[in-house]
Amino acid sequence: MKPSFAVLSEREVWEIHCASLDVLENVGIAVHQERAREILLGAGAVRGEGTRVRLPARLVKGALDRCAPVVLLYGREGRPPMRVGGNRVYFGTCGYPSNVVDWRTGEIRPPRLSDLEETARLTDVLDNIDFIMPPLSPDDVPVELVDRYQWMAALLNTRKHVLNQCYGEEGFRDLVAIASEIAGGLEALQREPFISLLISTTSPLTLRVDASEVIIGGAELGLPLFIFAGPMAGATAPCSLAASLTLANAEVLAGIVLAKVVNESVPVIYASWARTLDMKYGNVTLGAPEFAMLRTAATQMARFYGLPCGGGGLLTDAKVPDAQAGYEKLGTALLPALAGMNMICGAAAYGAEVVLSLEGYAIDDEVAGWVKRVLAGFAVDEERLALSLIAAQGPGGQFIKEEHTLRFFRQEMWVPLLSDREGTTGWLARGAQDIRARARRQIEKKLQQYRPLELPAGTRERVQAIIDRRLVRQQ
């Protein structure tokens, strides 16, 4: 068997589902954009007070019926696509820390565009990192165009799939222009979308104008939508995890309904950042045991609906890669992974997504490898029971020289890149380095393996020109 984990019984999944439909039908969701409201009302939603729209159960069910259980997220230059769905687990980064730990100096400082470009290059070469959500908001570009620079930095520096936000309608139009330029036309982009759109609801129970703009725009073009809700239990949701989960579920379903009414074949991914508020500091916590349980529960909901899913995981509240980071990151990655969360977003992020550390990137690549090994489980069959070998060696036997060992050790035993398993004497003799020092060496090595993308001459300039045109218009 393959290991698995759950926090909700089937009965409880059903209860959360019913409660969510109850909320959507009888409380409704505030939809701030008039066009989105009209689209929903035209599809059978019921007008509520003000901007509120109530979604009857049949409308929600109709949308869910039109969802595919697997969504293909493409990379470029011959990378096989991520087949998001089933029990597959992929790891990536998450957005949008406003601090970076300079791995060369150890200094914590505001991020620059060059940091983001370096992160994208590192994403390209790390084996266990499958996609990138541009994990920084650089402070050396105009603030209202940060999303465009994030897209540009990622798309020009990594072959892996890029998941990112758009600043509303205009941001979305610019992205389509940039990505089409890189793909060699809009049709090529639509055929193998190497981008997907991150869309956030606003808890509790609100779809802002910009969210509706990107859902509608993305759905019209058939680009994959990664729709998430991130209510904070105790602040923007009741403090009970069941209620928080219900709100998050209802909000994501509302987003999916809008997308599917616009275009029933648009690929959607069910995502969740439902989390809790720390009652001492009033900050969100992303390393808490509740975070891992909420991710697991949201994954169970997505699977109940037959949807591919993702969300925050591999996360921590610790500011640096220390012991707290180690246990929080493993816990928030392993448990949702065991539940089958397909896209785990959090690599290299620290301090509840406020700090990015590239040395953490190498460490998280290692954690992802650890988790993937557990997910693979181990086989129990005749060859692996190895009874004839046990009999042949008998009491006092040795196995290191055996053919059986040579044949199976790479499958049975995960080989770490960074973890310290050396004898104490050797470790001391080699300068008693901790994982951060080893991670820095690993980053240097990995960055040397990087080779630039094969882009037609002038691509970079044409992409920059798209951004510059917007800048001119804004001025």
Place this chain on the structure above:
Amino acid sequence: MWNEIAEAVILGDSDRASRLIQQALASGAPPEEILEKGLIAGMNVVGQRFRDYEMFLPEVIQSAQAMQAGLNVLKPALAGANAPTRGKVVIGTVQGDIHDIGKNLVCVFLEGAGFEVIDLGVDVPPERFVEAVKRESPRIVALSSLLTSTMPAMRRTIQALSEAGFRDRVRVLVGGAPVTQAYADAIGADGYAPDAASGAAKAVQLASSL
């Protein structure tokens, strides 16, 4: 009697705090003493327990509400007695920013510290801060921002207060995740605090410097 009022505040029991203060006033206790030895003494214990991880935000909010309920009963008597109060704070999340959890917590702590809080909400343009200062004559203007992209609106708000000629009448306090003391200094704020509880302490200090 003071202990009982303080205890009602600590337990966050608004009804009991109001009732005890009515009784205290009826028995002729001086309102300033009810404020100092009852309500504020209670909130001081709450503040200490919060710092010691013995009480948490929902409990502190409950206590602040009990303090406010008591203060409402006390106010008419205090006004008559011409007692010194901490004064008003005009607070809001600056233009372009819709985050209010942190700002709301600051409001709780400010009320707990005895300020009258005028909360302008979120996405507040500079001119609305100016209007509120004109209307309310606060001692403190408190600005909140969660996004690096909206921090410049803090600077613009302070400039607007200067241009309207109100800058010298108020103390400006800034806070929010990306804000630092260095940034506060750079934009000409009077104070910065890293969290809600120290924000209230800073406000007390700034108000008394006016």
